[in-house]
Amino acid sequence: MSVVPASVIAPIREEFLASLPDREDTHPLGCHNPRIPDRIVFDRIVLALVSGMGYERVADEACSATTIRRRRDEWIKAGAGTALARTVLAAYDRVVGLDLEELSADGCITKSPCGGECSGRSPVDRGKQGLKRSQLTDGYGIPVVTVPAGANVRDHTLLSETLDEFAALAHELEHIPENPKLSLDAGYDYQPVYTDLAERGITGRITRRGVKTPIQSDGRWVCERTNSWMNNFGKLRRNSERRRICTEFYLALATAIITVRSLIRRAWYTHRWDTRPRIPRIR
Numbered sequence: 001m002s003v004v005p006a007s008v009i010a011p012i013r014e015e016f017l018a019s020l021p022d023r024e025d026t027h028p029l030g031c032h033n034p035r036i037p038d039r040i041v042f043d044r045i046v047l048a049l050v051s052g053m054g055y056e057r058v059a060d061e062a063c064s065a066t067t068i069r070r071r072r073d074e075w076i077k078a079g080a081g082t083a084l085a086r087t088v089l090a091a092y093d094r095v096v097g098l099d100l101e102e103l104s105a106d107g108c109i110t111k112s113p114c115g116g117e118c119s120g121r122s123p124v125d126r127g128k129q130g131l132k133r134s135q136l137t138d139g140y141g142i143p144v145v146t147v148p149a150g151a152n153v154r155d156h157t158l159l160s161e162t163l164d165e166f167a168a169l170a171h172e173l174e175h176i177p178e179n180p181k182l183s184l185d186a187g188y189d190y191q192p193v194y195t196d197l198a199e200r201g202i203t204g205r206i207t208r209r210g211v212k213t214p215i216q217s218d219g220r221w222v223c224e225r226t227n228s229w230m231n232n233f234g235k236l237r238r239n240s241e242r243r244r245i246c247t248e249f250y251l252a253l254a255t256a257i258i259t260v261r262s263l264i265r266r267a268w269y270t271h272r273w274d275t276r277p278r279i280p281r282i283r
Contacts, residue, residue, distance in 0.1 A: 003050040007277050008261050013042055016084050016256075020075070036063055041071045049250050052234020076245050081252035086172060088256040092142060092263045093173055095271070099139030100175055103202075104183040104223035105162060107155040108133045110231065116242030120150025131239045131247070133230065134158035136166055141222035142262060143230065143255045145169065148247045155187040160196055167200075181205055183219040229258050 017038055040063050047058045048068070055065035075081065092098060112119040112131040122130030130151030136144050145165045149158055170176045179201060184193070186207045197204040207213045207220075231237045233254050241247045261282055268280040 003047055005282050012256050012260055019080055019083050021078055036067055044068050049233050049235045049253055052238050076249050081249040085252040085255045088259045090173055092259050093175055096266050100177045101180050102139030103180050104220050105136045106223040108227040109151045110237055112239040114240045114242055117244040118148040118247050120152035122151035134162045135223055135227055136162050137223045137226045141226045142259055143226050146251045156190050156193050
């Protein structure tokens with residue numbers, strides 16, 4: 001039984017498998033063991049992402065943990081995760097439309113007990129190893145850019161890298177807003193942030209430090225909701241990957257799942273298709 005509704009994971013699986021490069025058989029005799037289908041391995045990786053279990057726990061007689069790790073690294077090397085996230089965001093932009101004129105960004109700290117390249121001493125968890133996600137969303141809360149870093153990295157220092165990736169994505173989508181607005185909390189109330197936003201032509205709506213402002217007043221709540229969506233994935237809530245490229249792969253896969261789920265839910269009222277769910281609520 002799939003851990004993600006079939007209406008959501010089926011198109012993601014098909015798009016992901018179709019984007020994989022053709023694999024050449026280089027064995028001189030062609031007598032090696034048959035290759036496990038990519039579809040089976042992909043489902044195991046999705047199970048690991050949603051449940052947070054280790055590869056040994058999600059492996060079975062059809063697919064070993066070593067095969068999952070090897071195939072994961074193969075797909076990362078091919079850039080399949082990033083390509084999937086970009087394709088899904090482009091599809092959402094065509095059908096519904098990304099609200100890139102109203103942006104929101106915030107950081108989110110989760111656990112990272114195994115350490116690694118994206119781990120640091122967490123200031124909110126007694127100095128234990130933690131992961132921070134710098135999350136940038138559109139006006140509805142679609143995760144546009146997610147940058148991983150150590151939990152001890154300040155939010156405002158990650159904003160420049162996050163906005164650089166957003167600029168590259170906007171050019172790929174051919175959806176470049178003229179003067180976007182960016183909602184930020186008091187953790188970004190520093191002069192370098194104001195200078196950077198002015199140079200990029202972005203209007204910053206930043207909460208002043210020491211001033212209590214309701215989260216609903218400036219649109220920041222959509223980013224908080226997206227962080228909650230991301231934390232529904234066990235692999236992101238408790239990151240056990242030590243390499244940054246592996247963490248980014250799972251972030252891209254989670255972005256694709258969240259975006260397709262939102263696309264189906266919002267398009268349910270305006271479009272009709274053969275596999276359309278009976279109700280707009282997707283569990």
